[in-house]
Amino acid sequence: MRGLDEEGAALRVRLPAAALTELATEEAVLRIEPYAPRRFLSDRAAAVVGTAPLLVPGFVAPEGLSGAGQMVGVADSGLDKGNLSDLHPDLASVAGKMPKVVLLRSWAQGPLADPTGHGTHVAGTVAGTGAASGGRYRGIAPGASIYFQAITGESGE
Numbered sequence: 516m517r518g519l520d521e522e523g524a525a526l527r528v529r530l531p532a533a534a535l536t537e538l539a540t541e542e543a544v545l546r547i548e549p550y551a552p553r554r555f556l557s558d559r560a561a562a563v564v565g566t567a568p569l570l571v572p573g574f575v576a577p578e579g580l581s582g583a584g585q586m587v588g589v590a591d592s593g594l595d596k597g598n599l600s601d602l603h604p605d606l607a608s609v610a611g612k613m614p615k616v617v618l619l620r621s622w623a624q625g626p627l628a629d630p631t632g633h634g635t636h637v638a639g640t641v642a643g644t645g646a647a648s649g650g651r652y653r654g655i656a657p658g659a660s661i662y663f664q665a666i667t668g669e670s671g672e
Contacts, residue, residue, distance in 0.1 A: 582656025
């Protein structure tokens with residue numbers, strides 16, 4: 516038995532097939548289903564939402580769209596460790612180019628670091644370079660820079 520899931524409502528158990536019938540008769544059991552491990556599908560997201568062609572040279576522009584020279588504003592929970600000099604490789608600046616994260620600021624006097632990972636995920640989806648995955652998991656505008664605004668307070672609200 517592994518324990519409750521994030522919502523506190525599910526148990527993952529390994530048991531002999533013969534015990535399944537007995538488990539199903541328990542009043543507290545609402546449903547039994549096979550376990551399917553969670554996995555990230557970020558490498559397929561561009562195709563699913565229809566943005567993959569935008570990065571292909573010649574589809575919209577001769578060199579394709581990369582976001583180079585553009586700045587995108589992101590307002591979310593925080594960014595990585597909250598330190599511009601120690602960012603995830605996908606959000607790190609490249610020498611000789613405009614900084615990847617131009618500014619990291621808190622509008623709610625809360626932490627700049629990302630306690631939930633959501634803000635970091637959003638920033639990576641927008642402008643991550645894919646450096647940590649050899650380009651496989653990159654944002655829709657990997658050449659863009661980010662103006663990041665942390666908008667949650669100390670309590671995460």
